[in-house]
Amino acid sequence: MYRYDAIDQRIVDERVAQFRDQTRRYLAGELTEDEFRPLRLQNGLYIQRHAPMLRIAVPYGALRSEQLRMLARIARDYDKGYGHFTTRHNLQFNWPELAKVPEILELLATVEMHAIQTSGNCIRNFTSDPFAGVAQDELIDPRPWAEILRQWSTFHPEFALLPRKFKMAVNGAQNDRALIQAHDIGLDLVKNAAGQIGFRVLVGGGLGRTPIIGKEITDFVPWQHIITYLEAILRVYNLHGRRDNLYKARIKILVQALGIEEFKRQVEAEWAHLKDGPATLTVDEVHRVADQFEDPPYLDLPAQDASHAQRLADNKPFAAWAQRNLRAHKRAGYAAVVISLKKPGVAPGDISAEQMDLVASLADRYSFGELRVTHEQNLVLADVQQSELFSLWQTLREAGLATPTIGLLTDIICCPGGDFCALANAKSIPIAAAIQARFDDLDYLHDIGELELNISGCMNACGHHHVGHIGILGVDKNGEEWYQVTIGGSQGNQAAIGKVIGPSFAAAEMPSVIATLLETYVAIRHPDELFVDTVRRVGIEPFKTRVYGDRLAGKKVAHG
Amino acid sequence: MAKIIKNGQIQADDWQILRLAEGDTPESVAIPPGKVALPLAVWQARQGELAGRNVGVWLDSHQGAESLAGALSRLPLVAVNFPKFADGRGYSTAALLRTRYGYTGELRAIGDVLRDQFFFLTRCGFDALQPAEGKYSDAQLEGALASFQDFSEPYQGAVDQPAPVWRRLSRNAA
Numbered sequence: 115m116y117r118y119d120a121i122d123q124r125i126v127d128e129r130v131a132q133f134r135d136q137t138r139r140y141l142a143g144e145l146t147e148d149e150f151r152p153l154r155l156q157n158g159l160y161i162q163r164h165a166p167m168l169r170i171a172v173p174y175g176a177l178r179s180e181q182l183r184m185l186a187r188i189a190r191d192y193d194k195g196y197g198h199f200t201t202r203h204n205l206q207f208n209w210p211e212l213a214k215v216p217e218i219l220e221l222l223a224t225v226e227m228h229a230i231q232t233s234g235n236c237i238r239n240f241t242s243d244p245f246a247g248v249a250q251d252e253l254i255d256p257r258p259w260a261e262i263l264r265q266w267s268t269f270h271p272e273f274a275l276l277p278r279k280f281k282m283a284v285n286g287a288q289n290d291r292a293l294i295q296a297h298d299i300g301l302d303l304v305k306n307a308a309g310q311i312g313f314r315v316l317v318g319g320g321l322g323r324t325p326i327i328g329k330e331i332t333d334f335v336p337w338q339h340i341i342t343y344l345e346a347i348l349r350v351y352n353l354h355g356r357r358d359n360l361y362k363a364r365i366k367i368l369v370q371a372l373g374i375e376e377f378k379r380q381v382e383a384e385w386a387h388l389k390d391g392p393a394t395l396t397v398d399e400v401h402r403v404a405d406q407f408e409d410p411p412y413l414d415l416p417a418q419d420a421s422h423a424q425r426l427a428d429n430k431p432f433a434a435w436a437q438r439n440l441r442a443h444k445r446a447g448y449a450a451v452v453i454s455l456k457k458p459g460v461a462p463g464d465i466s467a468e469q470m471d472l473v474a475s476l477a478d479r480y481s482f483g484e485l486r487v488t489h490e491q492n493l494v495l496a497d498v499q500q501s502e503l504f505s506l507w508q509t510l511r512e513a514g515l516a517t518p519t520i521g522l523l524t525d526i527i528c529c530p531g532g533d534f535c536a537l538a539n540a541k542s543i544p545i546a547a548a549i550q551a552r553f554d555d556l557d558y559l560h561d562i563g564e565l566e567l568n569i570s571g572c573m574n575a576c577g578h579h580h581v582g583h584i585g586i587l588g589v590d591k592n593g594e595e596w597y598q599v600t601i602g603g604s605q606g607n608q609a610a611i612g613k614v615i616g617p618s619f620a621a622a623e624m625p626s627v628i629a630t631l632l633e634t635y636v637a638i639r640h641p642d643e644l645f646v647d648t649v650r651r652v653g654i655e656p657f658k659t660r661v662y663g664d665r666l667a668g669k670k671v672a673h674g
Numbered sequence: 675m676a677k678i679i680k681n682g683q684i685q686a687d688d689w690q691i692l693r694l695a696e697g698d699t700p701e702s703v704a705i706p707p708g709k710v711a712l713p714l715a716v717w718q719a720r721q722g723e724l725a726g727r728n729v730g731v732w733l734d735s736h737q738g739a740e741s742l743a744g745a746l747s748r749l750p751l752v753a754v755n756f757p758k759f760a761d762g763r764g765y766s767t768a769a770l771l772r773t774r775y776g777y778t779g780e781l782r783a784i785g786d787v788l789r790d791q792f793f794f795l796t797r798c799g800f801d802a803l804q805p806a807e808g809k810y811s812d813a814q815l816e817g818a819l820a821s822f823q824d825f826s827e828p829y830q831g832a833v834d835q836p837a838p839v840w841r842r843l844s845r846n847a848a
Contacts, residue, residue: 119845121827132824136790144814145790152760153790235760265829265839271797272769272832275762341830352766353738387774392837393830399840 115176115484116261116406118226126223133157134216158229162536165209169232174242174260175203175487179474184225186470192218199463201489201578203241204232208534235276237267241283243291244488248450248496250442254303256286258404266341273348277355278363295319295328295609298365312336318369321575325611326366329374341393346385410482415447419500435507435518447500453493454517458550461543462528463491472513480506490527522559523567524550527578531571538571540588540595545569545624552625565645581605583646585612602649615658634660678804682822711753735763739770746777756785765798772799772833789818799833
């Protein structure tokens, strides 16, 4: 994992000093609310329903054990003993005191962490593949590139006050696990026919109010030129993106208005001036960064550990966990372990300070002291020996971190929603809880198979509802909370935006609406066909007919 | 006389920024004598009577650097207006004026210019910063000079320092 040098460290230290002074001037009345807002947002600080919320960056999802221990300490000393992992590799604290935020940032800086550009109309935290470096289908490790781009984008003076927020993701595997098609810019590491490394670049994707799948602006930018190419895109967007309407200010609206061909023409005209300039990357700089992502000292192990096989045969709960919560590893005898933060009754993505400390010690013991954060709001120990999986599982299970449902219906992605977020139209956590409570039969969940259910409490779509196989969106109708359902969305290489099945539902109805969707699927699925594939094959009509047909007898369905 | 920050120093300023009042048109507005920076439309409309005069021009946030291409070597002052500090177009406009169009005269940020943006404004090529009249007391403006030192080694290149940090310094593990 990347370690700060003196230059990286000084930048976060200077940021702490800068923000301490800004906070002081705000509290002294020298900075107005409007003047302070973008400054605090670019430090991840929101003013929420109950208290400020502080969003801390976990760049491209990579975390070391001592960093997680620091998050645990902050959770205990400055919050209510827990934190919340988001869908963009961030950790949020919901209850810090505004005046103490500089102190928190100072503690974070001691472990090479920060909250820089986790909000605001600037280039946000880069996201990537939680299995980077260990996945069997990886072509090029995305982490060095994400780190190089993180540094480039940090305090970029020209792009700190864009028309709107700007999110980028990097994938380097055959199967995209970074949702690159749903980002303002999605970067896909590829090799051209000559074997040179470069980037396929997607632009104008995004969820939110106007969900759009990103369009390919170029199929290959040689790696040396990626920074100047991104600067050209950002400059065209900064100058020409709409600033008159908050809801039309994302780059996707500009790309749509101009058309991808014209947008590309403008970008490449700009790029012609920037290309080969000082930002052109060198072999030395790429090596300097990439050297820090060398493989850890793996052991040569047999592909199948005999004791592991025996335990799988002997212990059903362990086998169920292993079936869902492990991912194949590029090295024989190792597995990547997904630590579930989806225990029923706990808000998806929430983790207590005690659990953080425990996971940190497990990372030290089993996985070279490192872990990853997933956009599905779980954690990953990427390098665990097969022979140790059983003891790891036992410890995780005692701590409520071994819910064996990764990729299944109840592994729900869920934003904090109306319980915490000032932007939300409706609560989302209670909907997740009700669905998890209704579908608690593991055999049934396995029969249903892989199914991604995503919940957002408003159209900002932090819960990625558009790309859920089933998506739930909280909406406000005359002051009441209602829920709109989409089906057929998906992430990955076949990314798609789900389709709305019809009028929205009251909160109490949601578990039975999900039940009806599942019954419909079970009735018409082909053998080995996933829910989302059935929707792709038959469309939404059979589901819609069944769901609304069941509700005709005077049940409550909102109009519109 | 208004105060500005020029090259990191507070100094008195003898330029007048002409803004159109309600009812003024670029064709009819009275152009005061002395050192004056004109709105782009006035400068374009009144070329004939400006011959021989030492005027500057200011661009509003939607007016691009290309509007002044070809004339920049004759302009002692170009200003870029920030109607709201959060409107960041002026940063790209400044970068383009300095790099694409090679402007070497005074490049001034005017309008809603705040101390917490001084560092980024300077990096993008502004050498003069003019906060709105009355925005800062003399003491506050003195205090604001510290913000030029917010970051000692920025990562990326910009107008003030085109080389990224990995070209400027040899980087080693801490």
